[in-house]
Amino acid sequence: MKILVSVKRVIDYNVKVRVKSDHTAVDLTNVKMSMNPFCEIAVEEAIRLKEKGVASEVVVVSVGSKSCQETLRTAMALGADRAIQVETEDGLDSLSVAKLIAKVAQDEAADLVIMGKQAIDSDNNQTGQMVAALLDYPQATFASEVAIENGEAQVTREIDGGLQTLAITLPAVVTTDLRLNEPRFASLPNIMKAKKKPLDVKTPADLGVEVGSNVSIVSVTPPPQRAGGIKVGSVAELVDKLKNEAKVVS
Amino acid sequence: MSVLIIAEHDNKSLKPATLNTVTAATQIDADVHVLVVGFECQTVVEQASQVAGVTKVLVADNAAYEHQLAENVSKLVVEVSSDYEHILAPATTTGKNTLPRVAALLNVAQLSDVIKVEAADTFVRPIYAGNAIATVKTTDAVKVLTIRTTGFDAAASTGGNAERQVLSQVIASDRSRFLKEQLAESDRPELTAASVIISGGRGMGNGENFKLLEGVADKLGAAIGASRAAVDAGFVPNDLQVGQTGKTVAPDLYIAVGISGAIQHLAGMKDSKVIVAINKDEDAPIFQVADYGLVADLFDAVPELEKSL
Structure with missing residues (x-):
C-alpha cells in the first residue's frame, strides 16, 4: 500500500505573529519556519503504518516555493521514502493546493492520503476535504485513531461532544487531529540520509492543473487588544467583584 | 439571491449553532433557507421552521442521511446549489467536515470561520490563531462560508413560520460507513x-x-x-x-x-x-x-x- 502525505511549511508555532504595518499580510521576514504541527502528525502516522508493514512506501508532497524543500527533507529524515515539491508561489489558496495534491495522488496511485486537519497559518481546515471531493474519495477528518484492514480504514474521529468511528474504503483521505500520535524527532544519521533521498520538482503545468483564486485580501490587521484587568487579593474579593462589579454571578 | 444554511442537528433537535448562522445569513440577504439533512428528523424541521428570519426549510429525510456523512450531504447540497449565491454552515466539526467538499465540487473557495459580514462579497475571518484578522473579498459565483458562532448573536428560536420543501434525492455512498459514536454523557451545558x-x-x-x-x-x-x-x-x-x-x-x-x-x-x-x-x-x-x-x-x-x- 502506498501512502501520500502532504506537508506545509508554516510559521513556527512558538513564534509571536506580527502584522505588517501596511496591513497587507503577516510579517514573515526573518521568522522561524517549521513543518505545520498537524502535518508532522500525518507524517508520523504514515511512518508507523510502514513500520507495521501495512504500507510499503511513504511519499511526501509539498506545494510552494523552493524553501518548502527543507520541510520535505525533514519529512524524509523522519522516515518518508521520497518527496515531490510542486513549485508555486507561497500562499496559494486551498482549492488550488487541493487540485495539485489530488493530481499527485492520482498519478502516484496512492491508496491513502494523510493530511493535517488544518495549517496553523491560514487556519482553514479544508484542503483534505477538498482533495477527497475532487477525487470522489471517502474521507475521515480529525482522526484520533487509524486502523487499516482488508482495503478499509477504520478511523475514530474527534467530533463535537465525543468520538465517531467510520469505516472508509480505500483509496481515501484521512486528516489528523492532535491526539492521533506523538511525532518523533529526526536523528542526525537520518537527517544525513534524507539528503540523499529522491526529491522531484514539478510545476502545476506538469500536472495539468490551473491554479488561481477569486478571493483577494482586503486587509490584515492585528486583533483588537483586550485591556488587562486587575489582580484581586483573595477569593472573597474575587467573588465580590464577580457579583457586584461584573454582575456575572448572582 | 437567497442564502442556504446547512442545519446543525442530531436528528432530535436543532443545535444552537444554527441560530448564530441564521443571524450571519440575514446580514447577507433577507431570504434565508435552512436545509435539514437527516433521518426521522421531523422535530428538527419543526424547530427550524420556527426560527425567526428563516423563510424556507428544505428537508431531506432518509436513512442514507442518518449520520450526515460528508460524502452524501455534500453532493445533495450541490444538487440544490443553483438557487443560491451563498451556502453557509456553522464552523462545527460537522460543518467543517462537509462544507469544503461542497466548495470543491462547485469549484469555488471556502471562507472558514467567518466572524463578520462586511458585505455580500466581503467577510472577516481570523487567521494565525486569531493573532491576525483578515478581511477578504470573493468574486466566486457561489460563496461558501463556515460561520464562527461566537461572532454572531443567536437568532430567536421562535417567531418564524417558514414554508417547507421536501427533497426526494437520495445520495448514498457505499464507501463510507458509520460504525459507532461515543458521545460524552453530561448534564452540563455544551x-x-x-x-x-x-x-x-x-x-x-x-x-x-x-x-x-x-x-x-x-x-x-x-x-x-x-x-x-x-x-x-x-x-x-x-x-x-x-x-x-x-x-x-x-x-x-x-x-x-x-x-x-x-x-x-x-x-x-x-x-x-x-x-x-x-x-x-x-x-x-x-x-x-x-x-x-x-x-x-x-x-x-x-x-x-x-x-x-
Missing part, C-alpha cells in the same frame, strides 16, 4: 453554548484533580473546558479543549484555572465577556487578558471559591 465556563490547564496536575472544578461548575451551571496542555497530558478528553485547535468559546464568564495562557489557548476564549484567571505564577500571560486575576495555589483557591458561591 461548551460552545455555555454562558459560564471553568477550564483547567496543566497546573491541574492530573485528570483526577479536574473533579475540583466540578464543584464550582455545579454551582454556576458552568461547562468544563481544558487547555491543549491538559489534553496533551492526557488529563481530559480532547472534546473539552478550548483553543485554536479545539473549540472557540465566548461565554459571559470564563474562569481559567492553572492555565498559563498560551497564544493557542487565548485564541479560543479571548472574546469571553469576563475572564477570571487563577494561577500561582504571577507572570503567567493569562493575567494580561484576565479582568480579574488571582495569584494563588489553585488547590486552595478553587475549593474556597466553591464554598463562597
